Every structure is written in C-alpha cells, then in structure tokens.
Amino acid sequence: MDNTMELSSNIMALPCEVLVDILSRLSLKHVHQLQTVSKKWFRTISSPHFRRLYNMKSLNRPRTLVVQVPNAKYSPGRRKMISRTIDISTMDLAVDNREIQKEFSFEDIIAPESSFFISSNLIISNHKVCNPSTKEIIILPISSYPSVSFDVAYIPSNNTYKIVHLYGTKISRKYNFNYGGELLEFRFEILTLRDGGPIPSSWQPLPHQEWFSRKLDSTCVNNVIYWLVRRGDIMQNIISMKTENEEFLSTISCPKEPYDEELSLYENTQLADLNGKLCLAYYTEELSRMELYFLKDHKKQEWVKEHTINLSGMGNWFKITGYLPLQGNNNGDIIIDGGCKLSLLYNIEEERFKRLPNIKEITYIGLYFDRCFKLQSTRSSLQARVDMLPEGDS
DSSP states (O other): OHHHHHHHHHHHTSOHHHHHHHHTTSOHHHHHHHTTSOHHHHHHHHSHHHHHHHHHHHTTSOEEEEEEOOOEEEOGGGOSEEEEEEEEEEEETTSSSOOEEEEEEEEEEOOTTOOEEEETTEEEETTEEEETTTTEEEEOOOOSSOEEEEEEEEETTTTEEEEEEEEEEEEOSSOOOTTOSOOEEEEEEEEEEETTOOOOSSOEEEEEEEEESEEEEEEEETTEEEEEEEETTTEEEEEEEETTTTEEOOOEEOOSTTOOTTTTGGGGEEEEEETTEEEEEEEETTTTEEEEEEEEETTTTEEEEEEEEEOTTSOSOOEEEEEEEOTTSSOEEEEEEOOTTOEEEEETTTTEEEEOOOOTTEEEEEEEOOOOOOSSOOHHHHHHHHHTSOSSOO
16 A cells, blocks of 8 residues: 555656656547546646647557448438448557457438548548547538538647638639530638637638639648649649648649540549658559659659559559558558458558458548547536646645
C-alpha cells in the first residue's frame, strides 16, 4: 500500500514537460480517461499546446480506417434504400497481425440527395459529420445548393478543420467548347470547425467560381485541397485552394502522356497525397498497371512520372487511399483499395505487395490518426467532475 501511494505521489510530482511527453504517447482513449485524474492533468490535457503536440505525434502512429455497410433498410418492394448501418473499424498497421477492431456504428438515413465522403479523418454523410476519434456526430448547416462534394482540410497550427462544399449552379451559355459537353458553373462555400465548437450556423460563400463539366476526384495535401475536374469530354485540369487563407491558386494542367483514346485511360484518374506530395495516378484495366505522376513545380506545372505499379491478374478496379511512412527512412507503403476482395500495401522501393485481411462490404479503407479534437464541447459535465478533485492529487 505504501509503495502504491509513493508511486502515485511520484507520478503527480512529475515536471509538466515530462508529463506532457508521457501523455502524448498514449492512445486517445486513455488520454480522455486521464483528464479526471486531477485538476493539473485536466488543464494539461485541455491546453492547446498539448493537443497540437499530440496531433503531431499521432502522425507517426497511423492506423487503417475501415468503413463497412453490413445491412440496409429498403422501402416496400425494395425499390429505394431508406437507411443503412455504418460500421467504423480500425486496423493497426504497425503490427504483423493486423486484426480489425470495431469501434462503433451509427445509422445513416438516406436523404433525397444522398452523399458520403471521407476526408482528413472525418466522415461526412448527408450533412452529418462523424469524428471517429471521439465517436461524435454533428449536423452541418443545410446548404441552399445541390452538393457535388465535401472536402476537408485539417490545419495543425490552430487545430481546426475547414470543410469546403463544392456545388453546381447553372449551365453556361457563353462557352463554345471544342470537345462538346456542357459546362456548368461551380461555386464554393466554407465552414470552419474549431476544437470544442461551437458549430457554425451557416456556410460562408467564397467569391471564386469555376466552369467545368464534371468533378472526378479530390484530395488534400499540406492544407491545399485539389479538385480534379473535366472540361468537355476529355480535357482535365486541377483546381486548388490554400485552406489557411482560402486563396485559390492557378489551375494546373494534367500531364499529357497517359491519354490514349483507345484505352480510355482518362476514365481511371485519381489524386492522392503520397508522403506530402500531390500524386496523380492513372490506372488502366487493359494494361493492368497504375502509373504515378508527381507534381514537382506548381508554377511551372511540371509533372514527373516516377513509378509504374504492375497489378496484372489482381482485379479491375484500384484506388490509392493513403501512404504509410516507415520509420527510419523515406521509404513507405502505399495503401491500395481494390474493393471488397482485395486491399494491399505496396512498397515502391522494394516493389513488393502485402495483402491486408479480407474485409467484406467495404465502403472505404484509408489512413486514420487519433486526433485530439472535439466537434462539440463536453466541458461542462467533465468540468463538474474535475472541480471535485484536489489540485494535484488523484
């Protein structure tokens, strides 16, 4: 008993910087539990400094986020889906025995304009935002415009999320496009989510507008959101915006080399964040390969093809969903989603594949990081418990 009390006393007497270092190495679940140890620990864990430090260190502890839809409810006659169950699971990529750990589930009501997006650790479905780290679900303000997509950027410097809503408005009558196909006017509005809330009551419109036929893909790299869009039947470009100052950058032309009308490579184009670099990947089922181009210079619009991944005999659909850095060097594994039957880790330097466990009914598989961020404030109830604790004792 004396030894236990002495150990407890020694822990409570730790210098603040040592305590912060220890707590920042724990799982988020344990960090939340330790908030009620003492007032000192509550203040430490609640401080912006600790939360930024924890979020930075969590980048070295990635896991795989697995989103599954095990069942759905339909209208009479099964003509229309009414709701679906969303299962959220994670998988530790740092161990060889990669078992899937179910975290929680929620019911998703299918709206007239159904949507489902996952970006920067948040799940957005039908104007609802789910934070897997805290198992919170909030309702976003309803936009006045039909949604094309929601894209999210996480800004570490001030621990905020910015959600950008892309929507279409009207058909252009003033553009005569050589390749045919209608051009639409697209606009943007933005919402800022701060740690602990409150949730903004409305979207803030951005003055920028674009004209294109279709949005193909999007990603976020170093706080810049990139949208891959098509103008007409073939031409593709990339629109980009710095989320910190909400500034739109010059339009980027895609590399010309991969286009082949006979193979229709442009139908299988995607954007990805690979180790902090913008990657444009082309996959063709006919050639069973994926070609990776990296943007070397935004101003010069210089692309370099650095890798070709041979996927012969593995399937007919693949998508890059993340990059797993390996400790000690700049090498890493690319997470490749091949649908319900196949998910892979591919190491570029060694040109080797590792199969992830077979997962049924996958909706999405990608990187996930524990992150100290609450969509809403729970401080009042937690504060009431902490107020009952002594200043420095458990």
